[in-house]
Amino acid sequence: MNKGSLGSKLKLSLPPPDEDSIKKFLTQSGTFMDGDLLVNREGVRIVSHREVEVPAPIQAADNQMILADLYVVKVIGKGNGGVVQLVQHKWTGQFFALKVIQMNIQESIRKQIAQELKINQSSQCPYIVVCYQSFYDNGCISIILEYMDGGSLADLLKKVRSIPEPYISAMCKQVLRGLLYLHHEKHIIHRDFKPSNLLINHRGEIKITDFGVSAIKANTSEQANTFVGTYNYMSPERIQGNSYSYKSDIWSLGLVLLECATGKFPYTPPDQSEGWENFFELMSAVVDFPPPSAPSDQFSPEFCSFISACVQKDPKKRLSAHDLLVHPFISMYDDLNIDLSSYFAEAGSPLATF
Numbered sequence: 018m019n020k021g022s023l024g025s026k027l028k029l030s031l032p033p034p035d036e037d038s039i040k041k042f043l044t045q046s047g048t049f050m051d052g053d054l055l056v057n058r059e060g061v062r063i064v065s066h067r068e069v070e071v072p073a074p075i076q077a078a079d080n081q082m083i084l085a086d087l088y089v090v091k092v093i094g095k096g097n098g099g100v101v102q103l104v105q106h107k108w109t110g111q112f113f114a115l116k117v118i119q120m121n122i123q124e125s126i127r128k129q130i131a132q133e134l135k136i137n138q139s140s141q142c143p144y145i146v147v148c149y150q151s152f153y154d155n156g157c158i159s160i161i162l163e164y165m166d167g168g169s170l171a172d173l174l175k176k177v178r179s180i181p182e183p184y185i186s187a188m189c190k191q192v193l194r195g196l197l198y199l200h201h202e203k204h205i206i207h208r209d210f211k212p213s214n215l216l217i218n219h220r221g222e223i224k225i226t227d228f229g230v231s232a233i234k235a236n237t238s239e240q241a242n243t244f245v246g247t248y249n250y251m252s253p254e255r256i257q258g259n260s261y262s263y264k265s266d267i268w269s270l271g272l273v274l275l276e277c278a279t280g281k282f283p284y285t286p287p288d289q290s291e292g293w294e295n296f297f298e299l300m301s302a303v304v305d306f307p308p309p310s311a312p313s314d315q316f317s318p319e320f321c322s323f324i325s326a327c328v329q330k331d332p333k334k335r336l337s338a339h340d341l342l343v344h345p346f347i348s349m350y351d352d353l354n355i356d357l358s359s360y361f362a363e364a365g366s367p368l369a370t371f
Contacts, residue, residue: 082106082150084159087115093168099157103164113149116160142202144195146216146226165216165224167361170277174212176364179280182320183350187357188223189274189323190347195225196270196338200263210269211250212276221357248296249282253330256300264332267341271327275309278316283309319346 087104090112094101099118106113147163167173170188174180180188192215199205207214207225214227252268254261275283284302308328311321323346326336336344 082161084152084154087113087161089115104161112164112166114162114164116158116162118158118160119156142195142198143222144191144198144224146224162226163224165218165222165226167217167219167364169213170215170217170223170273171212173217173361173364174277174280180277182278182316183353183355184357184360185274185277185320186346186350187355188277189270190342191223192225192270193338193342193347196263196266197342199225200266200338206261206263207266207269209250210266210273212273215273217357217361219358219362221359221361223357248300249284251300251303252332253304254332256304261332263337264335267327267335267338268332271324272309274327275311275324278311278320317346317349319344319349322346 086107088107090103090105092100093103093114099116102115102117104113104115105111146165149161149163151161152159196207199207209227210225214225215223216226217223248256250269250272252261252265255265272283284299284306286298286302308330309324310328311324313321323341323344326341326344329335341347
């Protein structure tokens with residue numbers, strides 16, 4: 018037997034590499050892998066199951082941004098294992114938000130980051146914050162995002178406390194179109210819908226962001242069971258550990274809009290001088306108490322009806338994003354030609370200044 022045939026037989030007898038071995042090799046060689054997701058310093062892509070065994074390198078496109086072409090202006094946010102920086106492109110002068118996440122974090126957070134990258138990679142909607150490119154280099158995931166210079170809805174509420182009903186209507190129309198896209202076109206449940214995940218800009222746009230804990234459903238009727246996301250805005254069925262679907266985001270939308278209108282979170286503890294002692298008390302209130310409502314002596318019947326349609330404790334009784342878009346509240350102020358651009362500018366978000 019010659020060396021060639023012996024080598025061939027030995028090679029054939031070796032077992033195929035398992036996914037954990039591939040992951041370890043790729044991570045050490047400068048590529049982050051999670052399932053069918055591959056990210057390296059050249060960018061991100063989704064691969065087929067066949068490619069996972071021997072993944073081809075990602076090649077950067079000629080017109081693709083690279084991290085070396087961005088310089089940091091300042092840090093504009095922190096959380097979830099990383100920071101968000103305001104960066105400027107050296108050649109065009111355009112501003113972006115750069116989300117940098119250290120990947121020496123627990124596995125559950127790594128999974129969330131991978132989930133976010135997959136959704137960013139496939140989402141194209143004017144009501145979703147744009148993701149331009151993602152990279153993995155030196156143990157960090159870097160995500161180049163559209164810079165929303167007005168900050169978040171949470172930042173806006175800190176400045177103005179409450180938002181007049183006509184502006185809420187105009188904002189809600191945009192948000193519902195974003196939810197309609199996520200729910201009915203992408204089959205995605207956001208699962209962490211809250212004021213800090215709604216970003217605004219000087220053009221009067223409000224967009225949905227942060228898909229780290231989102232769930233992708235195979236079809237519109239599939240239910241989810243996992244318990245993730247921010248507790249404050251979580252729907253009763255999720256708190257109780259029941260299966261849930263897109264209507265759980267609608268509950269969160271109702272709480273967010275009610276907070277915008279009244280200037281306070283809808284669930285307040287019995288002693289309002291102090292907050293909830295722990296989140297178990299808050300969750301018990303969501304499950305056991307009647308749902309919150311908009312005071313009828315302060316708001317229009319249309320707004321009160323809209324909130325009620327969102328915060329039905331039985332998810333089957335909640336309206337979908339599609340149905341809410343034709344609710345009278347959404348169109349009742351159209352004749353006023355609401356200018357969200359001026360409103361956001363007058364609020365003077367601190368993030369909009371350099």
